[in-house]
Amino acid sequence: MAASSLQARFACSRAAFAAPGSARQSSSRTFCAPIAAYSAPALQCRLQKTVAAGSYAGLRKAGVLDAQEKHASLAQQVSNAAPRASSRRSAGVTMSASGEPKKILMMGGTRFIGLYLARLLVKAGHEVTLFTRGKTAVTSQLPGESDADYKEYESKVKHIKGDRSDPELVKSLLEGKGFEVVYDINGREASDAEPILDAIPELDQYIFCSSAGVYLKSDLMPHFESDAGDPKSRHKGKLDTESLLEKRGVKWTSVRPVYIYGPLNYNPVEEWFFQRLKAGRPIPVPGSGMQITQLGHVKDLAEAFVAVLGNPKAIGQVYNISGAKYVTFDGIARACAKAGGFPEPEIVHFNAKDFDFGKKKPFPLRDQHFFTSIEKAEADLGWTPKFDLVGGLKDSYDLDFGRGTQRKEADFSTDDMILEKVGKKKH
Amino acid sequence: MANGSACRSLSAVGSFIGQTESYTCQANRRSSLAFAFHSKNLQAVSSGRYSEANAATLLPSLNSSFNGISSIALHATQRPCTPASQARQRGGAVTASASRKVLLVNTHAGGHAVIGFWLAKQLQEDGHKVTFFIAGDESSDKNKKEPFTKLEELRSAGVKVVWGSPAKVGGAVEGSFDTVIDNNGKDLESVQPVAEWALSNGASQFLFVSSAGIYKNTEEPPHVEGDPVKADAGHVQVEKYLNEAGFSSGAAFFRPQYITGKYNNKDCEEWFFDRIARDRAVPIPGSGMQITNITPVTDLAAILAAAVNQPEKAAGQVFNLVGDRGVTFDGLVRLAAKAAGKDPKEVKIVHYDPKKADVDVKKAFPFRNVHFYAEPRAAKKLLGVTPQAQLLDVLTARYQDYVASGRNKKDLKDKLALDDKILKSVK
Numbered sequence: 001m002a003a004s005s006l007q008a009r010f011a012c013s014r015a016a017f018a019a020p021g022s023a024r025q026s027s028s029r030t031f032c033a034p035i036a037a038y039s040a041p042a043l044q045c046r047l048q049k050t051v052a053a054g055s056y057a058g059l060r061k062a063g064v065l066d067a068q069e070k071h072a073s074l075a076q077q078v079s080n081a082a083p084r085a086s087s088r089r090s091a092g093v094t095m096s097a098s099g100e101p102k103k104i105l106m107m108g109g110t111r112f113i114g115l116y117l118a119r120l121l122v123k124a125g126h127e128v129t130l131f132t133r134g135k136t137a138v139t140s141q142l143p144g145e146s147d148a149d150y151k152e153y154e155s156k157v158k159h160i161k162g163d164r165s166d167p168e169l170v171k172s173l174l175e176g177k178g179f180e181v182v183y184d185i186n187g188r189e190a191s192d193a194e195p196i197l198d199a200i201p202e203l204d205q206y207i208f209c210s211s212a213g214v215y216l217k218s219d220l221m222p223h224f225e226s227d228a229g230d231p232k233s234r235h236k237g238k239l240d241t242e243s244l245l246e247k248r249g250v251k252w253t254s255v256r257p258v259y260i261y262g263p264l265n266y267n268p269v270e271e272w273f274f275q276r277l278k279a280g281r282p283i284p285v286p287g288s289g290m291q292i293t294q295l296g297h298v299k300d301l302a303e304a305f306v307a308v309l310g311n312p313k314a315i316g317q318v319y320n321i322s323g324a325k326y327v328t329f330d331g332i333a334r335a336c337a338k339a340g341g342f343p344e345p346e347i348v349h350f351n352a353k354d355f356d357f358g359k360k361k362p363f364p365l366r367d368q369h370f371f372t373s374i375e376k377a378e379a380d381l382g383w384t385p386k387f388d389l390v391g392g393l394k395d396s397y398d399l400d401f402g403r404g405t406q407r408k409e410a411d412f413s414t415d416d417m418i419l420e421k422v423g424k425k426k427h
Numbered sequence: 428m429a430n431g432s433a434c435r436s437l438s439a440v441g442s443f444i445g446q447t448e449s450y451t452c453q454a455n456r457r458s459s460l461a462f463a464f465h466s467k468n469l470q471a472v473s474s475g476r477y478s479e480a481n482a483a484t485l486l487p488s489l490n491s492s493f494n495g496i497s498s499i500a501l502h503a504t505q506r507p508c509t510p511a512s513q514a515r516q517r518g519g520a521v522t523a524s525a526s527r528k529v530l531l532v533n534t535h536a537g538g539h540a541v542i543g544f545w546l547a548k549q550l551q552e553d554g555h556k557v558t559f560f561i562a563g564d565e566s567s568d569k570n571k572k573e574p575f576t577k578l579e580e581l582r583s584a585g586v587k588v589v590w591g592s593p594a595k596v597g598g599a600v601e602g603s604f605d606t607v608i609d610n611n612g613k614d615l616e617s618v619q620p621v622a623e624w625a626l627s628n629g630a631s632q633f634l635f636v637s638s639a640g641i642y643k644n645t646e647e648p649p650h651v652e653g654d655p656v657k658a659d660a661g662h663v664q665v666e667k668y669l670n671e672a673g674f675s676s677g678a679a680f681f682r683p684q685y686i687t688g689k690y691n692n693k694d695c696e697e698w699f700f701d702r703i704a705r706d707r708a709v710p711i712p713g714s715g716m717q718i719t720n721i722t723p724v725t726d727l728a729a730i731l732a733a734a735v736n737q738p739e740k741a742a743g744q745v746f747n748l749v750g751d752r753g754v755t756f757d758g759l760v761r762l763a764a765k766a767a768g769k770d771p772k773e774v775k776i777v778h779y780d781p782k783k784a785d786v787d788v789k790k791a792f793p794f795r796n797v798h799f800y801a802e803p804r805a806a807k808k809l810l811g812v813t814p815q816a817q818l819l820d821v822l823t824a825r826y827q828d829y830v831a832s833g834r835n836k837k838d839l840k841d842k843l844a845l846d847d848k849i850l851k852s853v854k
Contacts, residue, residue: 373751
């Protein structure tokens with residue numbers, strides 16, 4: 001029944017970025033940097049001095065905060081060219097906050113997020129061991145990865161073969177190995193984490209890949225980390241895991257991505273749109289197409305995962321990690337078209353209630369507003385997404401779908417049902 | 428609530444699922460630990476970070492209290508609002524030497540009028556010396572409408588109140604001012620004389636209340652400072668001009684959207700109250716998923732006051748003058764229902780297509796029929812201001828005002844004619 005009433009009393013103090021001792025330079029850089037998230041290609045390059053007639057976009061007089069702002073063009077940002085004092089980066093490599101190499105165990109690491117994260121960690125000098133069943137090759141060269149980089153990674157990353165659904169096996173494989181940090185990328189239920197905690201009682205940090213899917217649907221948006229979770233969500237196991245980590249007194253950090261996209265995505269997010277664009281088909285979008293969601297590039301997510309490592313601010317914290325801007329369903333269709341160089345697509349709205357699609361999904365995204373604020377991560381971690389939507393989708397297209405690779409065969413059966421009903425020509 | 432005095436004690440109603448949030452700092456309300464759980468036990472969780480004087484406490488977030496767990500969370504996490512915390516929010520207590528002479532040129536009517544009222548009060552309470560300059564005549568009928576019927580509240584706080592023409596500010600006021608705020612003009616013609624006089628009079632800082640309406644429509648919400656604006660908009664011309672005018676502590680621009688709160692001059696939520704109070708169906712155009720910002724005016728005043736208190740941080744910056752949650756149209760109906768003490772499930776929402784109903788949606792509905800959705804990222808990052816007010820609380824107070832004024836009993840016959848036409852069209 002009703003929980004006891006709680007008195008909320010609040011002490012205010014200055015914002016964290018003004019707190020003494022914090023990495024002021026990095027913080028203020030992050031805070032002062034405007035969010036470079038234009039989707040229109042013409043606006044990709046946000047240079048401070050651009051105050052041309054008709055292009056005024058709230059740019060301010062040069063001066064006061066210029067030193068801290070970096071209006072790098074998207075291309076620059078993507079290529080990671082400029083080392084930034086703020087982010088402990090050198091030549092595109094991110095060190096952990098503590099700077100010391102760690103012995104890291106990664107649950108997963110061979111499918112999507114972990115592919116990028118493990119590389120960043122190895123490059124940063126950590127010893128990384130991937131724990132997988134071995135169904136997928138432990139390492140394979142990423143599209144766009146140089147032979148030299150791949151060889152380096154392949155030679156350094158380690159592997160433990162095992163099925164994590166066997167708690168006794170997990171314990172026996174992990175006990176006494178000296179792991180200091182765990183990245184749990186593929187855990188689903190609290191029971192998945194338990195044997196790891198049992199096996200490695202003195203962990204520096206347990207970093208968990210949770211999901212923004214835990215949030216309870218709300219009329220007031222965006223979702224902040226403090227918002228209510230949904231006990232009926234199919235991601236309940238993620239909430240349970242976060243609970244468990246807290247209960248066990250572990251030094252933990254949880255990351256909640258929204259929709260992840262990028263090269264080698266095995267979820268049909270961008271691939272679903274690219275398939276239709278390539279086939280010259282209309283894009284069926286449920287409802288009004290005004291549903292707002294959020295896509296986050298996997299490489300930005302990997303950077304965020306690195307940014308929490310050894311970061312004292314991150315202990316016991318949850319972070320939403322995704323793109324800087326949100327996007328409507330219709331907007332995703334158009335952004336994918338721009339990214340892949342396709343003509344503007346025809347979008348066909350449909351009412352899902354008018355159909356029986358059986359087990360098939362007519363659209364890859366949940367039919368509701370679903371997006372989060374990432375400001376906590378930006379404030380605490382000195383992290384900010386580098387990819388804007390079209391730029392990120394282009395990265396995915398150029399390195400994956402555009403090269404002819406995809407995870408799932410295109411299935412237009414639900415599309416055809418929709419098109420027939422709305423009276424469009426069948427393809 | 429308008430004065431934001433007491434902290435609230437919260438009770439979780441029914442069996443609820445919520446997140447606890449430990450607060451260590453108002454400004455980082457969501458940066459501190461927030462943790463989800465789904466049992467009936469509230470877990471006390473310490474943040475482990477950032478302890479200022481008063482340590483962590485816990486707050487549940489409330490779901491709809493009507494039938495235990497609702498499927499939609501109507502209530503965002505409660506945020507305490509002590510005057511002390513608010514004062515610190517605004518950039519610190521003001522010492523005598525930091526006290527500024529502020530001239531606030533205020534519009535005599537319209538949605539923005541109420542901003543100036545609360546800002547004047549706030550600034551005076553912060554220790555500044557405020558002259559509230561109403562752009563109009565002392566004898567005008569416009570003074571018979573709130574907030575101009577409440578000027579005694581300003582005077583008793585120490586604010587000087589004068590009327591006059593903005594083109595001839597100098598004639599109506601005495602002495603010099605450090606900060607001049609224009610919450611009146613919409614174009615160069617109306618603002619330039621004020622700015623020129625301010626410069627010649629020795630003002631170092633100029634704040635302009637602009638409009639978020641100047642942002643170009645986007646498929647990647649929210650509107651963020653720096654996003655493209657409509658170049659031909661009057662406000663944009665003003666911002667450009669002021670940016671280059673040469674104020675030694677800079678000019679800053681504030682872009683509000685829809686405003687609610689005590690002494691509002693223009694209707695906002697009353698459109699919803701009119702229908703809910705009379706147990707009428709509420710016609711909502713389109714899907715009802717359009718997101719907009721309805722912000723309690725005290726939060727807006729806090730942002731502006733913070734800019735006055737931190738001129739170096741505000742110089743040359745654009746600030747979206749909004750709260751940090753958007754609300755859907757349907758969500759607003761539900762909130763208004765709760766504010767009126769009704770069960771949101773009992774209030775009927777009727778979605779309609781304005782074209783099919785043959786109505787001008789601008790006349791039929793009070794808000795723009797698009798996503799009109801911004802976030803106060805610059806205010807949060809640069810000024811360290813976090814919105815305090817809870818929309819539901821403010822709407823509840825506003826409904827009390829609505830009833831006290833007798834508006835719930837007023838005959839609205841012709842106002843509801845469009846509603847009837849719409850409701851007929853969807854049958």
